[in-house]
Amino acid sequence: MFFIDAELIRLLAFVLGVIGFVALNAAYLVWLERKEAGHIQRRIGPKEVGPFGLLQPLADALKLMTKNLITPDGVDPILFKIAPILVMVPAIMSFVTLPFSDTLVARNLDVGLLAVFAFASINVLGLLLGAWGSRNKYAVISAARVVSQNVAYEIPMLVIIVTLVMITGTLNLHEIVTLQTGGFWHWNVLKFSASPLMPVAFIIFFICMLAETNRAPFDMAEAESELVAGAFTEYPGMGFGVFFMGEYANIVVGTSLATILFLGGWDCPLGLFPGVHWFLIKMYALIFVVIWIRWTYPRTTFYGLLNLSWKILIPVAFFNLILTSAMLKVF
Amino acid sequence: METQELQPPIVQFSQLSKLLDLCRANSLWPMTFGLACCAIEMMATGASRFDLARFGAEVFRPSPRQSDVMIVTGTINKKMAPAVQTLYDQMPDPKWVIAMGNCAISGGPFVFEGQYNVVEGASKLFHVDVVIPGCPPRPEALIEGILKLEEKLTGTRRWPRVEAV
Numbered sequence: 001m002f003f004i005d006a007e008l009i010r011l012l013a014f015v016l017g018v019i020g021f022v023a024l025n026a027a028y029l030v031w032l033e034r035k036e037a038g039h040i041q042r043r044i045g046p047k048e049v050g051p052f053g054l055l056q057p058l059a060d061a062l063k064l065m066t067k068n069l070i071t072p073d074g075v076d077p078i079l080f081k082i083a084p085i086l087v088m089v090p091a092i093m094s095f096v097t098l099p100f101s102d103t104l105v106a107r108n109l110d111v112g113l114l115a116v117f118a119f120a121s122i123n124v125l126g127l128l129l130g131a132w133g134s135r136n137k138y139a140v141i142s143a144a145r146v147v148s149q150n151v152a153y154e155i156p157m158l159v160i161i162v163t164l165v166m167i168t169g170t171l172n173l174h175e176i177v178t179l180q181t182g183g184f185w186h187w188n189v190l191k192f193s194a195s196p197l198m199p200v201a202f203i204i205f206f207i208c209m210l211a212e213t214n215r216a217p218f219d220m221a222e223a224e225s226e227l228v229a230g231a232f233t234e235y236p237g238m239g240f241g242v243f244f245m246g247e248y249a250n251i252v253v254g255t256s257l258a259t260i261l262f263l264g265g266w267d268c269p270l271g272l273f274p275g276v277h278w279f280l281i282k283m284y285a286l287i288f289v290v291i292w293i294r295w296t297y298p299r300t301t302f303y304g305l306l307n308l309s310w311k312i313l314i315p316v317a318f319f320n321l322i323l324t325s326a327m328l329k330v331f
Numbered sequence: 332m333e334t335q336e337l338q339p340p341i342v343q344f345s346q347l348s349k350l351l352d353l354c355r356a357n358s359l360w361p362m363t364f365g366l367a368c369c370a371i372e373m374m375a376t377g378a379s380r381f382d383l384a385r386f387g388a389e390v391f392r393p394s395p396r397q398s399d400v401m402i403v404t405g406t407i408n409k410k411m412a413p414a415v416q417t418l419y420d421q422m423p424d425p426k427w428v429i430a431m432g433n434c435a436i437s438g439g440p441f442v443f444e445g446q447y448n449v450v451e452g453a454s455k456l457f458h459v460d461v462v463i464p465g466c467p468p469r470p471e472a473l474i475e476g477i478l479k480l481e482e483k484l485t486g487t488r489r490w491p492r493v494e495a496v
Contacts, residue, residue, distance in 0.1 A: 034384060041378075048489065056387050066351050068423040
């Protein structure tokens with residue numbers, strides 16, 4: 001007789017649920033992006049393929065899957081094929097510890113925050129390996145940019161995280177949200193008792209999240225005016241498709257993290273009916289802002305990007321760290 | 332460099348290939364690539380008044396590896412021809428070519444006695460699926476050309492044809 005553990009069933013359900021959630025989001029965020037881009041530019045966006053263009057991601061996915069998978073001459077065959085997976089998988093892994101609601105969390109790790117950042121840093125490695133493996137000068141230049149950009153923006157992001165951990169005293173994401181429940185005045189973004197600069201900290205975190213996921217105005221990875229298609233230049237068909245889905249999955253991870261750390265996760269702003277729907281509302285609102293920023297601002301120069309990080313974000317983040325520690329000590 | 336030709340599959344499923352053709356017709360990603368003044372009209376087609384995005388064809392991919400349709404917009408010089416040929420070869424199958432404007436169809440106004448530097452039509456280089464006459468064609472004509480390519484793929488036309496009055 002089979003003995004099926006309840007824990008095993010729960011685990012399987014969560015694996016399927018997380019993969020389904022990420023895949024569905026990756027597909028339909030592309031639709032949202034194209035639709036939103038259209039409306040921002042006074043166009044309509046996809047509308048002919050299905051009602052409101054809703055079948056567009058399906059058509060794109062089937063088309064990409066059936067394209068001829070070229071492996072160009074001179075590429076490193078292993079790195080070339082493994083790189084898209086290295087971008088996609090860590091994003092899915094991060095969802096293991098992200099709490100969607102009070103009860104809806106796959107694994108409530110005590111070092112959840114650390115785990116998410118550990119997985120998030122693999123994303124850059126995937127891009128670098130893909131660009132290096134595809135033996136294309138544009139891809140390698142793009143990868144060098146992405147790595148330096150990510151190193152530059154990891155620092156202010158982690159300084160903000162250190163500040164938050166000092167305030168909450170825990171790395172457990174579930175506990176971080178629990179500490180913020182009870183209305184929007186308890187959320188970390190408005191926790192003025194810890195530091196008057198908390199809204200600034202949230203904005204720095206958000207900017208760093210944009211830069212880490214290579215979104216405009218920091219999309220140096222795919223600067224098509226200079227670098228053909230950046231790190232994905234040599235990827236045909238679904239190789240490119242997986243990279244693209246990985247980018248959207250990383251946006252979902254980043255906005256979920258911003259929601260959990262600063263906006264109170266599943267907590268209702270007025271303290272009524274907390275639940276997973278509030279988490280999703282906040283997350284999708286942030287995703288909407290991410291896309292809005294992309295289609296509003298032009299791409300910065302590379303020097304502008306690094307100057308923003310090293311001359312503005314890092315000093316402000318460190319000042320916030322010192323101020324928070326002083327206020328925690330005094331009050 | 333070895334060419335990787337797309338072989339026809341040994342087993343064919345009619346309904347599946349119909350579905351795939353429908354998907355391909357509805358997500359024709361053009362290459363970001365322009366040669367002359369017709370490219371300006373192509374840009375206008377992507378912009379807000381004509382909005383190529385309605386058909387899911389606004390994703391201008393900068394890399395030939397990710398694009399499905401090459402819109403040859405403008406005069407192909409003898410000097411430019413190897414580059415155009417390379418771009419075509421770098422696109423993965425299945426791929427299509429739209430020749431936009433008289434220069435890309437036949438050389439247009441550049442065909443005369445003693446002409447030495449213009450390739451007389453994109454079809455001298457590779458197979459062309461749809462031609463769009465005009466000098467340059469208006470954005471509506473490019474949209475009509477893309478609809479024609481969709482019709483070639485699926486066998487049905489998206490909208491009823493409008494008869495000329």
